[in-house]
Amino acid sequence: MPLPFEGKTHEVISVREETTDEKYGVYPEKRTIEQKIPYGFVLLDKAAGMRSKSAANVAKRLLSVLGVNKVGYSGTLE
Amino acid sequence: MLLLGGKEYVALMHLHKEVGNDELTTAISKFEGKITQLPPVRSNVKREYRQREVYALDILEVSGKDVLLRAEVESGTYIRKLVHDIGESLKVGAHMSELRRTKVANLTEKDNLVTLQDIEDATYYRTEEHNDKFLSYVLQNMEKAIDFMPKVWVSDFAVDSISHGSPLAVPGMVKINDFEKGEMIFLSTLKGELIALGRALESSQEAIKMHKGIIVKTDSVIMPIGTYPRYIKS
Numbered sequence: 379m380p381l382p383f384e385g386k387t388h389e390v391i392s393v394r395e396e397t398t399d400e401k402y403g404v405y406p407e408k409r410t411i412e413q414k415i416p417y418g419f420v421l422l423d424k425a426a427g428m429r430s431k432s433a434a435n436v437a438k439r440l441l442s443v444l445g446v447n448k449v450g451y452s453g454t455l456e
Numbered sequence: 457m458l459l460l461g462g463k464e465y466v467a468l469m470h471l472h473k474e475v476g477n478d479e480l481t482t483a484i485s486k487f488e489g490k491i492t493q494l495p496p497v498r499s500n501v502k503r504e505y506r507q508r509e510v511y512a513l514d515i516l517e518v519s520g521k522d523v524l525l526r527a528e529v530e531s532g533t534y535i536r537k538l539v540h541d542i543g544e545s546l547k548v549g550a551h552m553s554e555l556r557r558t559k560v561a562n563l564t565e566k567d568n569l570v571t572l573q574d575i576e577d578a579t580y581y582r583t584e585e586h587n588d589k590f591l592s593y594v595l596q597n598m599e600k601a602i603d604f605m606p607k608v609w610v611s612d613f614a615v616d617s618i619s620h621g622s623p624l625a626v627p628g629m630v631k632i633n634d635f636e637k638g639e640m641i642f643l644s645t646l647k648g649e650l651i652a653l654g655r656a657l658e659s660s661q662e663a664i665k666m667h668k669g670i671i672v673k674t675d676s677v678i679m680p681i682g683t684y685p686r687y688i689k690s
Contacts, residue, residue, distance in 0.1 A: 388606050388633030391664060396630045398646035399612050402684045405647045406597045411588045416680065417650065418595040421569045426554070433572065440575045443583055444591075452560070 415444055422451075461561025461604060462511065464528045468555070469539045471521040473548035480515065480523065483546045488513050493537050501532075508533040522553075562604045570594050598678065599650050605642040606633035606660070608672055610651060615684035618643055618651045624672040626663070635660045641672050645684070652677040 404413055424433035430451055438449035475483075492505050511528040518524075527535060536552045543550025558565055570578075570593075578591040610618060614628030624643060635641060637659045643651045654672035656663075663671045 390631055390633060391660065392631050393629050393664060396611055396646065402612065403615070403645050403647050403649050406599050406649055409597065411582070411591055411595070414592070414595055414597065417598045417678070419598050419601050420575065420594055421563060421567055421596065422575075423565075423569045423571050425572070436572050437575055440572065440579055443579050 464559035465535050466556045466558055467525045467535050468553045469523040469525055469550050470553045471548055471550045474521055475546050484513055568596055602642055605640055606635035607642040607644045608632050609644050609646055613687045615645055615651055616686050618674055619677055619679040619681050621674050621677055623670045623674050625670050626666050626668050632660050651679045
């Protein structure tokens with residue numbers, strides 16, 4: 379059984395036809411690693427017994443070499 | 457924002473005394489559907505009874521006093537509590553000895569799940585060997601994590617003002633998904649980039665009929681200011 383939200387697709391209603399200027403921004407799938415960093419997330423399989431907060435801190439330290447300075451997390455509720 | 461999505465867990469329940477299979481199945485079936493839970497003493501929410509939905513609860517394996525469960529639950533359901541309550545209902549008592557989240561919203565263990573060691577390796581490959589292949593596997597686009605939310609696609613001219621925290625008004629709206637008033641909205645560029653998350657002040661039905669006014673109030677901005685050009689009134 380799918381969870382609420384799982385595999386959820388929405389109908390798209392077009393208000394008007396409009397194109398985007400290729401000069402600005404970048405399509406998510408075409409991002410370079412540098413561009414992906416501020417838009418990145420990691421699906422982390424942390425070790426048992428480790429707190430989510432500590433895992434996020436370790437991840438932050440590991441990623442800091444890439445210039446990452448902000449890490450948040452959404453952890454498990456027991 | 458993944459917080460909002462449903463969750464799937466695999467939990468190990470340790471019964472304090474062995475029970476028969478039929479008894480176990482009957483007890484567990486009582487915990488499917490709407491349940492009432494009191495959050496644990498040590499929790500980050502107010503301690504009062506609240507209703508949550510258990511979408512599915514199955515027994516995967518039984519070995520003596522150990523029962524492996526799979527639970528699909530609404531966001532905010534405490535599994536430790538659920539296991540405890542099953543134990544009470546069986547009159548033998550039980551506690552949760554292991555827990556693993558296997559799904560959240562639209563993400564599963566098959567979606568590039570990595571370990572801390574993988575992150576370390578990926579950064580090593582990038583900095584020491586100039587190989588980004590592993591890092592691009594580890595690091596996923598944030599848009600994918602919140603794919604399940606309804607979107608509003610915003611015209612290029614309105615992107616910068618949203619990244620400053622301004623709300624989205626009718627003229628900036630190009631395409632929309634269905635949404636209800638008050639729902640959390642993914643404000644997207646026409647390229648599919650996440651600009652910000654917002655709250656719908658109108659339903660999509662209303663929004664398409666409007667000629668002016670605010671549709672989405674901006675909550676948290678992700679896109680850096682200046683990614684798109686500033687709108688100059690002509």
